Amino acid sequence: MALIDLSRKEVHCKIVYYGPGRGGKTTNLLYIYNAMNNGVRGKMLTIETKGDRTLFFDLLPLNLGKVNGFDVRIQLYTVPGQTIYEATRKLVLKGVDGVVFVADSLRVRREKNIESFNDLKKNLTEYGLSIEEIPLVLQYNKRDLANSAIPTLSVDELESDLNNELKAITFEATATKGIGVFETLKEISKNTIRYVVKKHLLADI
Amino acid sequence: MNDLVLTAPVLEEARQQIENALIKAGVHTVLLIDDAGNVVANCGQDARRFDTTALAALAAANFGATSEIARLIGEDDFSLLFHKGKKDSIHFARVGPRLILVTIFGDEVALGLVRLRVSQLTKAIEKIFGLDS
Ligand SMILES: Nc1nc2c(ncn2[C@@H]2O[C@H](COP(=O)(O)OP(=O)(O)OP(=O)(O)O)[C@@H](O)[C@H]2O)c(=O)[nH]1
Ligand SMILES: [Mg+2]
Numbered sequence: 077m078a079l080i081d082l083s084r085k086e087v088h089c090k091i092v093y094y095g096p097g098r099g100g101k102t103t104n105l106l107y108i109y110n111a112m113n114n115g116v117r118g119k120m121l122t123i124e125t126k127g128d129r130t131l132f133f134d135l136l137p138l139n140l141g142k143v144n145g146f147d148v149r150i151q152l153y154t155v156p157g158q159t160i161y162e163a164t165r166k167l168v169l170k171g172v173d174g175v176v177f178v179a180d181s182l183r184v185r186r187e188k189n190i191e192s193f194n195d196l197k198k199n200l201t202e203y204g205l206s207i208e209e210i211p212l213v214l215q216y217n218k219r220d221l222a223n224s225a226i227p228t229l230s231v232d233e234l235e236s237d238l239n240n241e242l243k244a245i246t247f248e249a250t251a252t253k254g255i256g257v258f259e260t261l262k263e264i265s266k267n268t269i270r271y272v273v274k275k276h277l278l279a280d281i
Numbered sequence: 282m283n284d285l286v287l288t289a290p291v292l293e294e295a296r297q298q299i300e301n302a303l304i305k306a307g308v309h310t311v312l313l314i315d316d317a318g319n320v321v322a323n324c325g326q327d328a329r330r331f332d333t334t335a336l337a338a339l340a341a342a343n344f345g346a347t348s349e350i351a352r353l354i355g356e357d358d359f360s361l362l363f364h365k366g367k368k369d370s371i372h373f374a375r376v377g378p379r380l381i382l383v384t385i386f387g388d389e390v391a392l393g394l395v396r397l398r399v400s401q402l403t404k405a406i407e408k409i410f411g412l413d414s
Contacts, residue, residue: 079317079319080284083287088319121339132342171315171316
């Protein structure tokens with residue numbers, strides 16, 4: 077649910093990074109935070125993590141400048157991926173305008189990817205949204221491990237598990253090194269802003 | 282879920298009401314936020330002193346979590362929430378289905394007064410935003 081302030085000419089959108097625990101959602105936000113300068117990024121908020129596991133959410137506000145005369149403010153959130161935090165994930169998803177699904181390329185995480193993707197669909201439906209309609213980008217993370225001895229999923233396998241019918245835009249990523257992180261962010265921001273702007277006929281972009 | 286579109290007259294009217302009901306009663310900060318964690322309006326002198334973006338995100342999440350707890354124990358909703366600090370206290374109230382009014386005040390302001398004013402104010406704000414009916 078975007079917030080459109082016509083008096084200050086501002087648009088606020090919420091983009092949520094979703095996906096299984098340890099998939100690399102927080103790593104994406106940290107990379108973005110460290111790479112952006114202060115004019116663009118706000119303060120990053122990370123709530124009470126246990127080790128490096130997210131318990132509630134992370135928040136990174138970004139100021140993306142002007143689009144057709146409107147100041148675009150984007151809030152990036154991550155959900156806690158671990159299965160037990162189901163209720164919290166649903167809360168964080170409230171009012172979402174765009175979703176990045178971060179899938180884990182580790183073969184042992186295959187079921188967790190699928191479980192988390194189904195959980196996303198279910199939660200969107202409960203908010204009256206659908207995965208087909210909402211701006212969505214898939215990120216296949218930890219691609220660096222494809223060249224290691226650790227068993228990983230091929231991109232084709234990830235596609236057939238998660239993106240067979242949807243045909244969403246996908247990016248391969250290595251979030252720890254920043255590979256694919258900004259490509260993902262750019263695509264989801266563009267689609268989300270376009271989606272919100274179009275809905276409200278703020279201008280035709 | 283529909284997006285929230287704010288216009289200058291609506292915001293101005295809401296701010297005016299908040300000023301009259303709470304700021305003039307000695308409350309130092311009032312934030313009107315939506316349940317996605319966006320700041321709709323902020324009033325009072327302190328609003329610029331702290332990170333309102335983070336405050337709004339946490340307040341929305343906190344309120345959402347509390348509503349969920351209410352549901353788990355078979356309550357419809359706790360329509361308000363209050364935390365008392367040593368110096369300052371914070372009071373949250375639902376405004377219509379989508380907005381939350383966050384009131385921060387020092388110990389010189391009585392909780393009873395805040396509760397009374399907030400309950401009158403929420404009705405007024407619901408009307409301004411067309412959330413009544
Ligand atoms: N090899 C490799 N490791 C990664 C990559 N991205 C993240 N990691 C590591 O994976 C672990 C989990 O990353 P997080 O970003 O905390 O995962 P998360 O999705 O936020 O997990 P939850 O908060 O539990 O939902 C960390 O140790 C990261 O360093 C990657 O691209 N390659
Ligand atoms: Mg995390």
